[in-house]
Amino acid sequence: MLDATLKKQLQAYLEKVVQPIELVAALDDSPKSREMDELLNEIAALSDKITVRQEANERTPSFAINRVGTDIGVRFAGIPLGHEFTSLVLALLHVGGHTIKLEQSVIDQIAALDGDYVFETYISLSCHNCPEVVQALNTMSVINPRIKVVTIDGGVFKKEVEDKQILAVPMMFLNGQHFGQGRTNVEEILSKIDVKGGERKAAELSQKDPFDVLIVGGGPAGAAAAIYAARKGIRTGVLADRFGGQVLDTLAIENFVSLKATDGPKFAVALEEHVKEYDVDIMNTQRASKLVGGKLIEVHTETGAVLKSKSVIIATGARWREINVPGEKEYKNHGVAYCPHCDGPLFKGKRVSVIGGGNSGVEAAIDLAGIVKEVTLIEYGNELRADAVLQRKLYSLPNVKVIKSAQTTEIHGDGKIVNGLSYKDRTTGELHKLELEGVFVQIGLVPNAEWLKGTIDLSAHGEIEVDARGHTSLPGVFAAGDVTTVPFKQIVIAVGEGAKASLAAFDHLIRLPVEEEEQKAA
Template sequence: MLQDTIKTQLKAYLADLAHPVVLEASLDSSPKSREMHELLHEVAALSDRVQVSEQGEATRRPSFVIRRDGAKTGVTFAAIPMGHEFTSFVLALLQAGGHPPKFTDDQIAQIRALPGHYNFETYVSLSCQNCPDVVQALNAMSVINPNIHNVTIDGGLFQDEVTARNIMSVPQVYLNGELFDTGRMDITQILARLDANAPKRAAEQLRNVAPFDVLIIGSGPAGASAAIYAARKGLRTGLVGERFGGQVMDTEGIENFISVKETEGPKLAAALEAHVRQYDVEIIPAQRAAELFPAVKPGGLHGVALESGAILHSRTVILATGAHWRHLGVPGEEEYRNRGVAYCPHCDGPFYKGKRVAVAGGGNSGVEAAIDLAGIVAHVTLLQRGSHLKADKVLQDKLHSLPNVTVLTEALTTRVEGNGRNVTGLTYRGGDGADHHVDLEGVFVQIGLLPNTDWLKGTVRLNDFGEIVVDDHGATSVPGVFAAGDATTTPYKQIVIAIGDGAKAALSAFDYLIRVPVAEEKRVPA
């Protein structure tokens, strides 16, 4: 089942187990149980510290628990953890065997101090690149705190549960039987949900942070690049971001990042973070900027207020806040979000197997989504509001070769229809000016991006699309404030361009700092 190269790597990892580990399986006579049996025994054969027990009593079958020998609880997979979840499986093995999770000391203490009992159920699909972050965080928490338990459930393996809970988007997490959240979350975001005092403590910790030379808002490719270039100049550098990688984390395959033939978004995001952490950069994670207070005069201190209530100060600021998926903005979209309206075909496509779906958007993202979905669903209707598709010709040729795809141009989506529970159809206005209806069970929205700049209105100059207006040095309309990446007027929203933009903004900030005298420091009052 496992390739020889993977077995060799896994055997090396398992050599580091400090404690014996038991893989306790609950199986039946189904083909999937036989498949799980094969996987677990292959893994156990790689280390004398791993053994398999088939005496599990779980009601979900097939499933298995990874637990330290002698322990009563462990990490549970109601899944055959291949695909994107194989790394989650390996990490759970190592952590159950004594390998410490990569959490900060504060995070570990916070996890141990959580009161009460937490029973998480995390529904995933094995093709979902967003799911492992959630699974790995919850699994590690359950290793640290015995009152926390997480079971990872492959939605494709337990269709009855998926149907009963009306799950049409992953990752979807239940806590003690109630919906906890949907979508990608990291450990900081999960703890903020569980610990009501976490934001207040975070703000307190930031209250007395000394002013920076360069403060970067955003930790995507542009922000990471700016941080590295600023730190290499010896500048006191701060980096504020909700999650490393930004949109990159939601990107399945990347094949146009120069010098890297192909990679995946989460892998590139992890590489960006690792590179930044090699330098003296003060990283302020899981924070969102709320307001910018420009310096009163050049050389003075700018203030950036965070949603947590903290205010940071810096002589220069680099805005690298990126963008987010544009929504249709039509009736029914929000009502049926995650109940038939989706934004990630890779994550949620498997839940529409054999169904009829639509893709809104005729650019590269929309056409790629339609091609991917055509291999899973019964039929795809692609709607493009303009007179022609905007995707690359090679993608259009592939799309038109597929027998279960219908392309509608001059088709403006006006309403998502539903029955109160799920999506049942879509209404669009055609080139003839009339409304037309399509019966379907899912709508995938792929109509471009909007810059994350609402919080900047009234401070820096924005264009009609909300993009930050920058000159050829990345300077904004406010002296000492620079911007980079997808949030700006720089054309062509590409990873490689954002990285170059970030470097340019950092070099421009350095040039500003060495040329503009330091003005009297004046902090924005907290």
């Protein structure tokens, strides 16, 4: 199954395995089982520390990666290739005793968890958000054997997916109960299952000395701001819900100058690695809830922490806009989706609709057309707003229908999953209903600035109002990126705006009166 080049690369990685491991397979006579058997034997042939044996399991085909003589191990139900091949390699290395790259405090917190946790994660091999969840849970399982994990390919175990009505991935279950969905890292999972750990973390954050610059948000704007501030030699902190921001949910990036092509997760990793080259205090899985102005500006978090800084740069970005019609919230992740790349494979052979005729909507329709039976794109305006090259591609597809001047009025379902959508013809006023199984919403972004209402000036669209230098209406507070009134929400623009806001914050700091500086330092 693996070509010669991939085998050579994998063999080099497997030299880092220091503990003997065994691949325990549950197989039957199906083609997938034969493929799995072939893959496992190919892997075992690349290292003298790896053996293969068979053992019955409730899920077939599946296999476990176990450390010999211990209860340390992880399980894959399905063949982890595609986006999950990296998850497979890391699982082999970590179960095999290779060093886990997490902060020691996080490792200690995982090891100290007192309880039995069984995680089941449903994924698709085309999902670019799934590997982070899979790798996070696998890592936690290796650190603490009381955490058991199995990764389940929804394309192989279709009956389970249908029985649990899973229409969005990654989807996590803990001890048989729904735990969460979407891209999630180790620290985010920990914060949900170790409440006391979150309280300890909040107390630790509140004890930190004041920053010179505190950046709220870890997307492209926040990362650029952090780098520019740190290079000035001033005390810099980054408070982020998740480092990388919305970029983590972006698949193809082909318009960032100097990079011909990359994808969002890779770009996000590169951002964080670049920031970590400098003396920056990164505080992840923390969401700001309140801003208080003053000589030392306070940023409060949802966990109760209070951080202080001489200046603050807000770069909290934006999130997918909802259409706010009946049925949307009720059927979210049960037929209503926002990520066609992640969830598209779950709608294979079905009829779906894409709402939105901009670049995101048209790109989504094009991607889905290769998977689903039929795509109906619904655009509110009289014409599509996507680039001409995308429109030409869209109209060339035989299983795509475009409806313009249409206002979505309701998403229908049977109480469990989506089964239809209603829209109004804005020209005639007539109501129409489509029978379908999925709705993908692609209508733009909402700025993450609700927590600032009443504190700084926001536009009618909820964006932070900034001047040409990134100043907000509150002295010492700056803003950058998609959360601001700066037009054109693009990664390259956010990076530039983050750098500009950081330079403006530094200029603000060096112009503070000496006596004020001394008071703030006291």
